[in-house]
Amino acid sequence: MGLKAILAKPFATYIKFKVNNWANNPVKTQEKVFKELIKQASQTAFGKDHDFNSIHTFEDFKKRVPVRDYEGLKAYVDRAVNGEEDVLWKGKPLYFAKTSGTTSGAKYIPLTKESMPNHIEAARNAILLYIAETGNSSVVNGKMIFLQGSPILTEKNGIQLGRLSGIVAHYVPAYLQKNRMPSWETNCIEDWETKVNAIVEETLQEDMSIISGIPSWVQMYFEKIQQTTNKKVGDVFKNFNLFIYGGVNYEPYRAKFENLIGRKVDSIELYPASEGFFAYQDKQNENGMLLQLNSGMFYEFIKADHFFDEDPERITIKDVEKNVNYVMIISTNAGLWAYNIGDTVMFTSLKPYRIIVSGRIKHFISAFGEHVIGKEVEYALKEALQVFPQVRVSEFTVAPQINPEAGLPYHEWFIEFENKPKDFTEFSKYIDESLQKQNSYYFDLIEGKVLQPLKISSLKKHAFQNYMKSQGKLGGQNKIPRLTNDRTIANQLTKYLL
Incomplete structure (x- = not known):
């Protein structure tokens, strides 16, 4: 020693x-x-x-x-x-x-x-x-x-x-x-x-x-x-x-x-x-x-x-x-x-x-009165990763989709996977149910057919690094917000969709 x-x-x-x-x-x-x-x-x-x-x-x-x-x-x-x-x-x-x-x-x-x-x-x-x-x-x-x-x-x-x-x-x-x-x-x-x-x-x-x-x-x-x-x-x-x-x-x-x-x-x-x-x-x-x-x-x-x-x-x-x-x-x-x-x-x-x-x-989603916060989305993903141990996530962020092409509005999860889920439907469902358990407002909106369950948009490898680089914020103390109440970041990330 x-x-x-x-x-x-x-x-x-x-x-x-x-x-x-x-x-x-x-x-x-x-x-x-x-x-x-x-x-x-x-x-x-x-x-x-x-x-x-x-x-x-x-x-x-x-x-x-x-x-x-x-x-x-x-x-x-x-x-x-x-x-x-x-x-x-x-x-x-x-x-x-x-x-x-x-x-x-x-x-x-x-x-x-x-x-x-x-x-x-x-x-x-x-x-x-x-x-x-x-x-x-x-x-x-x-x-x-x-x-x-x-x-x-x-x-x-x-x-x-x-x-x-x-x-x-x-x-x-x-x-x-x-x-x-x-x-x-x-x-x-x-x-x-x-x-x-x-x-x-x-x-x-x-x-x-x-x-x-x-x-x-x-x-x-x-x-x-x-x-x-x-x-x-x-x-x-x-x-x-x-x-x-x-x-x-x-x-x-x-x-x-x-x-x-x-x-x-x-x-x-x-x-x-x-x-x-x-x-x-x-x-x-x-x-x-x-x-x-x-x-x-x-x-x-x-x-x-x-x-x-x-x-x-x-x-x-x-x-x-x-x-x-x-x-x-x-x-x-x-x-x-x-x-x-x-x-x-x-x-x-x-x-x-x-x-x-x-x-x-200032970082929350409440486009419909649900007031989902960072801790809730992080916990929901953590629970899902424990149930689906083969899945690995590099980075993620969440935004509301208020005007979808079809159907009810929803929360859109942009995820860069290291290992993707074999069944996206089951993985998404587990995250959504965890969010509903944590947040009664979100549960009521899903139950009342104001929102449909969340959807995952899978991103290419290094998508978040490339996005941060495009914003002049690569490295150092910069970090991606876990969630936003608008689609400013989401609209940029659509360039990196798989």
Whole structure:
């Protein structure tokens, strides 16, 4: 056993103790974070505009600070981007994580001296809690790869700009620098296909033990390894035993990955975003990720079903319930206040607080009042893949077909199969029945002959990669929405129908 593996075990035990301290005192931890945030930002432009000096309770906060999305906060962000100090948080941000926006064009999410360490520590702690639980510290001996965006940063008014994954690349701890892959030069390649080819070339002879990234792009890396070597990934990398992922649900990819690897490997799910590192999987056999309550972020929750009401109720973790779909609202030490990140979550545990990401508040299908969400379609497909184990799916998305050429409207599933079902009718029927069990509105619409059962449109190999490439979104942190309420994506995907 290497020195790093030996030292990792006591360090993992220490971190587990620290995490348990705040996880076992969740309400007090969040109250402390809340008070500190208000105190630190009281003299900022935002704090003065919203009378932070008179905020002493969550009730005070709700009265003074409305829920906003990026558009609602943009006027303040623009001032900070232009170089003004003490706008949303004290001083100037260290960075802006640049992401693609919607109506506002590019979004600039601030990262501060206080918020940046939380991104690094959460990723580190996820691995350490895995080691503490499993005793498998050997994963730190081998090489680790994090498929991410380019670390090249630009500068604007004295503040550096870049993708979050590229910014984080500058913070790899010194003790991991020798283990880290790919090389800096390869990581800086902008074109994703060129970059993946270079990564394959660099890593083939290395002892890879940890591989991390968004599943759809890691899959592309694995496929290229298999094409190059004619071997399973697990045979090329004998000591690869830990896959770390985030961004999308892994379950639809699991069977495909196990086939590419040639065996099962442990996995850790992360929930990072430019706005904060919100949660990570802390137990191998527990559903959900541990919500980060002690990381400079204060959380509010609004029931998704009531989010678009005139005055929806805003609650803290103290009042949340399990298995309810909530929109997550955050206030952070990066200067985001009552900020709607757009994600919906469900609590799987309240002792400690664990969540799953159930979808996006804007990503749902409700063309007929069914309000089908991402979690429901992912679960339905997961169930079907368990019943039809020979079927493997590379990628999928769902859209409503409102005006079919014949018959009733339906939900159209665009699926790129690695292995197709022998009986599409039975496979489709199983998915549809699972959706009906989960969603009573969908059941009523099928039962009432408003909708007909879903239909599957099978796509050519690499259809989703080609679609993403056509949109200039191949690789990095980009991902396909699981479902949309219109046919913008669906109409593009029809080019790739088998």
